[in-house]
Amino acid sequence: MTLLLDGHAARAWQGGPSFTRRNRLYRLAWSITWLLLARWTPPPLRGWRRLLLRLFGAQVAPTANVYASARIWSPANLSIADHAAIGPGAIVYSMAPTTIGAYAVISQRAHLCAGTHDIEDPGFQLVARPIAIGARAWIAAEAFVGPGVTVGEGAVLGARGCAMRDLAPWTVYRGNPATPLRHRNIRFEPAA
Template sequence: MSLHSSHRTAPLAKGVLPRLGGPTFALRHRVLRLLWSLSWLAFARWTPPVFQPLRRALLSLFGARIHPTAIVRSSARIWWPGNLVMGAHASLGPGVICYNVAEIVLEDFAIVSQRAHLCTGTHDIDDPDFPLKARPIHIGRNAWIAAEAFVGPGVTAEEGSVLGARGVAFRDLKQWTVYAGNPACPKRERRRSAT
């Protein structure tokens, strides 16, 4: 399974101004997302941990590229599976918000803990139309995004990096370094993993 990012972004609506109440995304994409949301609610949201294979199959059906050992908790909220890539033993914990307007990649053994927020979308505050801007997020091998942390658009958490609980990252996290705070600042080096 290749984890190389293709920088996919959800299709935007043409010729409309969302700031004035128009839709941000194309009608076809909005319908597909509705179908996705209803499918997750009906077939996955209520499932116990033993139903991991069903959740992975449903995500794959909607376009996710997900390794057979990846873990997605039933309470995770994934905006669009087609922009999700998960490697071997990668994990999205309980209550994770995965707002993947652009692609989110979790490499092998990457962990996103409970109620963390991965957000690929923002807005151009200097443009009067306030358009959506989306940039991918990449969580490297053995990286850990701890409980209730926030990762903003365009951030790469390099291999083995850690963003501590409730930390806020708007810049890349360097490999094998522990970060904490808002904004996230480096605290110390992390011992290298054998995996």
Template sequence: MTEPILLHGSKGSMPRDGGPSFSLRNRVVRLVWGITWLVFASWTPRPLCPWRRFLLRSFGASLGPGADVRGSARVWLPSNLVMGAGAVIGPNVNCYNQALITIEERALISQGAHLCSGTHDIEDEHFQLVAVPIRIGAHAWIAAEAFVGPGAVVGAGAVVGARAVAFGHLEPWAVFVGNPAKRIRDRGWRPRSLD
């Protein structure tokens, strides 16, 4: 399991009191990134995915060949995004990647899904932000409006059903539904390369 990252922001800042959890540099990069995506990418149609890949890579994302992030998706910080070949982040997905989010080869994140790698330490009087990486395995599918929380590891080929809420480790090649997501069956399909 990946260790959580406790984020304190600038010296003496306390999120509970309105203080920032991230450095000034981080906040400026995110501001420039947000404006760049809004002006140059958010309106672009699907065929302009090479342009969106260029913008994401310019801000530090690691994207495999054919990876696509749709224009209406939101990526919090491109340098915390790794996508394998053919992986897709669909329309209106919120990729809230305060810690690294890795989406492996040919994984699909469907419309309206929320990938959230940050939370708060509810036992800390200062309510500090804690960020924990997320990994989504090859050929996995995160269905419409599902939520994948901090530290989740979605196994290769796993399916997280529509509006499901996933935390922890989800086994490969299984189907999960509900809140919290529970395994309901195996997934029968496998890519031919795995036969």
């Protein structure tokens, strides 16, 4: 079946899954594992949650913290550095590589979304682009970081802010779309 869009013939979506059977089975196994073995765990069992993430392919530093109520789409695409945290109810839609730098904080119910759809494609195909959260950055409560965004070192995306473009280092952003508010005056010396 073909459609006519802007005078050009385009193939209509014929249905079918966007991901391979293997990918879907992996994510099903991951979801069941997290639900049964991690979702109910109290905060002190962070080491157990890190182990489960590693077993499914995540790169997780020994000091990282992932809350039990966080939702991670694919651990295989996730990398979390030292002392970084993914807070309660945060959603990490890691369709593409998603990197969280050292001491970065993803606050409660924040959303890192590495996937979208190509709205110009008649098949509305999925598009996945990596997300990078810099060291000491903070994604505040219920904020949204879109596909392909790099959040610079020490940057802050305020509560319910929406970043669809890169955020400069050591800058505070707010709103939808995220706009710079001011520079952060704090700097951290590298650990010896």
